[in-house]
Amino acid sequence: MARSESSPAEPSRRSALGLLGAVPLAAGGAMALPEAAHAGTSRSGHVPKELRPGGSYDRYIARLAAEDKFSGTLLVAHRGRPVLARAYGMADKERSVPNRLDTVFALASASKPFTGLAIVQLAQKRKLKLDATLGTYLDGYPAGVADTVTVHHLLTHSAGMGDPTRPDGRPDKIYNNADDQMRELREYLRKQKLAFPPGTMSLYSSSGMDVLGDIVEKVSGRTFWDYVHENIFRPAGMKRSAYYTRPQWLADEGIAHPYMLQSSGPRLDALRNLDKGGIGDVPGTNSARQFIGTGGGNGFSSAPDLVRFAQALRSGKLLNRAYTELYMAGKMPPAPRPGGPAPDPATQERHQAYGPAAAIFNDQRIISHGGGIAGGATNWSIYIDSEWTAVTLCNYDGVPLQDIINRERHAVTDHLA
Secondary structure: OOOOOOOOOOOOOOOOHHHHHOOOOOOOEEEEOHHHHOOOOOOOOOOOOOOOOOOHHHHHHHHHOOOOOOOEEEEEEOOEEEEEEEEEEEEEOOEEEOOOOEEEEEEEEHHHHHHHHHHHHHOOOOOOOOEEEEEOOOOOOOOOHHOEEEEHHHOOOOOOOOOOOOOOOOOOOOOEEEEEEHHHHHHHHHHOOOOOOOOOOOOHHHHHHHHHHHHHHHHHHHOHHHHHHHHHHHHHHHOOOOOOOOHHHHOOEEEEEOOEEEOOOOOOOOOOOOOOOOOOOOOOOOOOOOOOEEEEEOOEEEHHHHHHHHHHHOOOOOOHOOOHHHHHHOOOOOOOOOOOOOOOOEEEEEEEOOOEEEEEOEEEEEEEEEEEOOOOOEEEEOOOOOOEEEEEEEEOOOOOOHHHHHHHHHHHHHOOO
16 A cells, blocks of 8 residues: 555654753763653662663663664653663764664564554454454455464464564565555465464464554555554654655654674665675565565654653553553463573563563563664563663664663562562
8 A cells, every 4th residue: 555645754853852851962972861850769769770870771781882782772761751861873874963862763573562552452443353364354365364363363473474584584675665565565475374273372473463554454444654653653742753764764864774784894774785684683684675664563763752652551542441451461472482592580471462572570560572673673661560661772783682671671670579
């Protein structure tokens, strides 16, 4: 479906610094937060020392940045008020544009929860049923898929569909318009064979989320991108979040370029080198070759906007209370990842919710999602019980993201355990 003329992805120059009282942030350094920003309280009545400016978490990120192992922004907030805010590195090295706290980043898979939320909103409005089959809403799928895969299966990655990180991934080619990209994506999705009977296990699937993006369009009558803007970004006050096209990405100095590792050593600007790929989990891939993000990922947002998203979700602006609980609750244990890092011992439970991952860590409920592309690593976490939100957005790949997340979680929860 072609992008509408009223697309939300038109570049905007409005700053997201309103969350922080419009306090300026210097590149590569610390932000002088107003005194009120240090006053967020936890259950014990104070900000944990590890999360304070100059604390162990702050020093750890600063060390990574000094070693050129971190480029991006970090924001930790309590009840929507910032406690720790940092920006390091360059958003665009060629134009000498630094990363700022309000810099927008390609989220990669960290935008999948927007797709899940759109589906749950439509269920709340009684426009679709979560136990309905895929074929109820979309045509052209083989009977063995259309009649057995449900919306619930797609939301929980238990449909048996594929992912670009596996051998059945779709071709990684350069697209110059949304129509060609989406037509070929839909053709690819309809040719997939299921890896297992739906509902019998969970295996991460970007393709399943792409199908959900198509269902959003079919049921709502809007493009997926416009639906998310009108029903998630706008009511949440996420003024700089959108599904930007590649030309908009290039033109807007407020959007960070992804810098992907090369086997020869230096990092390349993925946006300006579409013929080149990275050396990460999917060697040779470059998500900037897509013209626009999809239900499977690569929406764009900033750290302050993602804090706004957390506050809007908590306050009932996006779903009523019953459907908020439905959206956030864990449903399906994730498939084990052979060779992957062992989970932190403080992780007690891990399940897939309807878009986010749901976990219990140090007896605290968390929903979160991360993402990785050639030249990018992202994660946001909403601490449901203690009202913390933490966002890490990088325009480098190869960063120790899991270690960053684990340190963040301990800093937030250890004093509550």
